[in-house]
Amino acid sequence: MKDFIIMGCVIDSLSPQKLRSVEKGCIVVSQGLCRGVFREIPSGFEALPVTDFGEKLIIPGMCDLHLHAPQFALRGLGMDMELLDWLNTYIFPEEAKLQDPDYAKRSYGGFAEALRRSPTTRALVFATIHPQATTLLMELLEATGLICFVGKVNMDRNCPEYLREQSPEASLRATEQWLLETRERFSRTKPILTPRFIPSCSDALLQGLGELQRKYHVPVQSHLSENYGEIAWVRELSPAAAFYADAYDRFGLLGGDYNCVMAHCVHSGEEELERLRQRGVYIAHSPESNMNLASGVAPVSRYLDLGLRVGLATDVAAGSHLSMLRAISHAIQVSKLRWRLLDPSVPPLSFPQAFWLATLGSGSFFGRVGAFREGWEFDALVLDDSNLFHPQPLDPLSRLERAVYLGDDGNIVAKYVNAERLF
Ligand code: GUN
Ligand code: FE
Numbered sequence: 001m002k003d004f005i006i007m008g009c010v011i012d013s014l015s016p017q018k019l020r021s022v023e024k025g026c027i028v029v030s031q032g033l034c035r036g037v038f039r040e041i042p043s044g045f046e047a048l049p050v051t052d053f054g055e056k057l058i059i060p061g062m063c064d065l066h067l068h069a070p071q072f073a074l075r076g077l078g079m080d081m082e083l084l085d086w087l088n089t090y091i092f093p094e095e096a097k098l099q100d101p102d103y104a105k106r107s108y109g110g111f112a113e114a115l116r117r118s119p120t121t122r123a124l125v126f127a128t129i130h131p132q133a134t135t136l137l138m139e140l141l142e143a144t145g146l147i148c149f150v151g152k153v154n155m156d157r158n159c160p161e162y163l164r165e166q167s168p169e170a171s172l173r174a175t176e177q178w179l180l181e182t183r184e185r186f187s188r189t190k191p192i193l194t195p196r197f198i199p200s201c202s203d204a205l206l207q208g209l210g211e212l213q214r215k216y217h218v219p220v221q222s223h224l225s226e227n228y229g230e231i232a233w234v235r236e237l238s239p240a241a242a243f244y245a246d247a248y249d250r251f252g253l254l255g256g257d258y259n260c261v262m263a264h265c266v267h268s269g270e271e272e273l274e275r276l277r278q279r280g281v282y283i284a285h286s287p288e289s290n291m292n293l294a295s296g297v298a299p300v301s302r303y304l305d306l307g308l309r310v311g312l313a314t315d316v317a318a319g320s321h322l323s324m325l326r327a328i329s330h331a332i333q334v335s336k337l338r339w340r341l342l343d344p345s346v347p348p349l350s351f352p353q354a355f356w357l358a359t360l361g362s363g364s365f366f367g368r369v370g371a372f373r374e375g376w377e378f379d380a381l382v383l384d385d386s387n388l389f390h391p392q393p394l395d396p397l398s399r400l401e402r403a404v405y406l407g408d409d410g411n412i413v414a415k416y417v418n419a420e421r422l423f
Pocket of ligand 1: 068083087091196197223226289315
């Protein structure tokens, strides 16, 4: 059913600085698109079916710009390590298991169900190097009703033999075949090119992936400037690149005329930031991951001031939690530590800014997504915050802030993606 009205305490972003709330508000959805938020049912729409959620909060769905499906099973492990040791000790052995179809079914089945129940309505997902398991993940995600881009990962060097594609040609052949099989097969799930990061991709592989991007017009996702050890390694591996992002850009893998997401950008210098701005690259800010792996803290409010595109991400399993509501509170918390301990010139994120990052900031990757505006796509969460004790009534924005900081998946009583109710 794509024509309906839902009622409740509606909150969304007007801008990164400003939230709006409409108590007893009506959101009209017709022909699958949002028609706006009203104080009463507007004329012409009286005949539409109404679901009244009463006092409950209705907010836009959360868009997770970066996470790793095969790592879901490993959340909370190895969080006393930094990136490269954590990858070698925990992540690569786990990702290798996805080659086994039975294991893939169990691991990805658990992930897809958890993502369906989570606050996330849309996501950009890394899989592994295995095409068969990646296609299975796409089937499982398609069945959830969520909207996802999924990437078969490319890696042909500097990784264990058991998780390495045998040559650039073999990696490219497998990737092209997987693209052809999946790019038109699903309505909600699409492929995205996914070189893991520069250390695990040879120049020949990156060159071929750039060619595949131009041939099939697919988006690209990867990692950038996350960790000091990684950045030093990239400098050795790509001496011709002016800076880390240039090592992608040389092969046409840094956006420009197509959508590109780079996770982290914690330590990007001025030249790199300027290139990201020119290319319109989305920065996937992953605050819990950056804490867990001691990577550092990106100066996000500065990135917003510079006009960079920034969204929010969980980066499961370097981020231990799948919940984008938690990612909002983590983003604020790490920005305050950064401001106090490292750099008083970059102000911490406000609650409206962090909420905007999770909804509109990330949502714009998917089109007109992330707020209840006329003509935009309709994704929503309905939150029941009645278990969050308070001795007197609170205003809607205070209720939202508490639901984000204190709530969990149990507070989500309904979820809509592209005008369809998932539960
Ligand atoms: N860089 C390369 N691979 C990974 C990964 O799996 N997680 C994170 N956080 N960074 C990476
Ligand atoms: Fe990641």
